[in-house]
Amino acid sequence: MDSVRSKDIQKDRSMDRSTSSGDDKLFVEHCKGVNGLERVILREVRGASVEVYLYGGQVTSWKNEYGEELLFVSSKATFKLPKAIRGGIPICFPQFGSHGSLEQHGFARNRMWSIDDDPPPFPTNTSNRAFIDLILKHSEEDVKIWPHRYEFRLRITLGPGGDLMLTSRIRNTNTDGKSFAFTFAYHTYFAVSDISEVRVEGLETLDYLDNLKGKERFTEQGDAITFESEVSVDKIYLSTPTKIAILDHERKRTFVLRKDGLPDAVVWNPWDKKAKAMTDFGDEEYKHMLCVEAACVEKPIVLKPGEEWRGRQEISTVPSSYCSGQLDPKKVFQSD
Numbered sequence: 492m493d494s495v496r497s498k499d500i501q502k503d504r505s506m507d508r509s510t511s512s513g514d515d516k517l518f519v520e521h522c523k524g525v526n527g528l529e530r531v532i533l534r535e536v537r538g539a540s541v542e543v544y545l546y547g548g549q550v551t552s553w554k555n556e557y558g559e560e561l562l563f564v565s566s567k568a569t570f571k572l573p574k575a576i577r578g579g580i581p582i583c584f585p586q587f588g589s590h591g592s593l594e595q596h597g598f599a600r601n602r603m604w605s606i607d608d609d610p611p612p613f614p615t616n617t618s619n620r621a622f623i624d625l626i627l628k629h630s631e632e633d634v635k636i637w638p639h640r641y642e643f644r645l646r647i648t649l650g651p652g653g654d655l656m657l658t659s660r661i662r663n664t665n666t667d668g669k670s671f672a673f674t675f676a677y678h679t680y681f682a683v684s685d686i687s688e689v690r691v692e693g694l695e696t697l698d699y700l701d702n703l704k705g706k707e708r709f710t711e712q713g714d715a716i717t718f719e720s721e722v723s724v725d726k727i728y729l730s731t732p733t734k735i736a737i738l739d740h741e742r743k744r745t746f747v748l749r750k751d752g753l754p755d756a757v758v759w760n761p762w763d764k765k766a767k768a769m770t771d772f773g774d775e776e777y778k779h780m781l782c783v784e785a786a787c788v789e790k791p792i793v794l795k796p797g798e799e800w801r802g803r804q805e806i807s808t809v810p811s812s813y814c815s816g817q818l819d820p821k822k823v824f825q826s827d
């Protein structure tokens with residue numbers, strides 16, 4: 492190991508130790524949520540907050556310093572096993588969607604995760620105090636449906652500026668010498684004022700698989716993606732840039748999604764018919780949400796025993812009063 496990396500790790504160790512001090516209770520609170528489910532609340536000094544349920548290892552709330560909710564959670568979400576919580580950021584693992592033989596979106600989103608008290612260190616920004624480490628491991632029950640052993644570590648961090656970072660580290664711990672393959676997504680439900688006022692920038696001209704047309708491959712035409720065609724949208728954009736912007740004109744807010752290790756991006760809005768068919772989703776709620784999901788779907792990730800994969804998503808907001816042409820996600824960051 493080189494000396495820079497070893498210094499990073501030492502720094503991480505001291506930071507990880509500091510999280511158990513009394514002072515850090517201000518940043519990380521353990522409490523009960525809906526239906527008595529275990530919940531962790533991350534808070535930052537300026538007032539931003541994040542809520543995480545151990546059920547699903549799922550973020551269910553992300554609020555800015557003014558207390559405004561930035562993620563959508565359905566008013567009909569059940570918060571009850573075995574159904575995944577409808578909204579926030581469900582984790583799709585070890586399968587995205589129906590791309591495989593497992594249940595839709597795999598099982599990580601409806602398993603009970605644990606707090607990882609002693610995570611292996613990895614380089615992080617030492618000014619981040621509000622974070623939690625979760626872990627999901629294979630259970631004997633799950634081995635029957637997916638015959639592999641793994642450790643899935645998830646660090647959820649609320650940065651001092653209110654940005655939300657999720658880092659997944661998945662390790663193959665098989666002892667039978669077998670590799671495994673998986674697909675993955677951070678299935679983020681963004682809260683928007685009105686879906687017809689929203690544009691997504693960064694995916695134009697890319698190829699996508701259309702889930703509504705038998706996963707056939709098409710190329711996106713025209714400018715930024717908008718949602719006015721009164722039909723559901725369910726597309727997997729391939730080999731996407733690392734930054735995607737979601738502009739909410741009415742609310743004058745732009746979400747910026749940055750990702751690493753996740754080449755694809757899924758865009759989903761059920762629109763009215765599918766909304767009505769979902770029991771845990773209000774009939775009109777499709778107007779106020781948009782899923783843009785950092786994902787790895789087209790080419791599954793393959794891990795040999797002992798190998799680890801990392802996939803990271805960072806979301807932040809900036810006020811938007813931009814007009815077309817200024818919407819390059821890179822520019823949004825520079826002005827931050």
Ligand SMILES: O=P(O)(O)OC[C@H]1O[C@H](O)[C@H](O)[C@@H](O)[C@@H]1O
Nearest residue numbers: 588595596702725757758759782
């Ligand atoms: O209803 P769920 O299993 O949570 O899936 C909700 C949606 O997730 C993704 O965005 C998929 O691309 C869609 O095909 C699916 O309908």
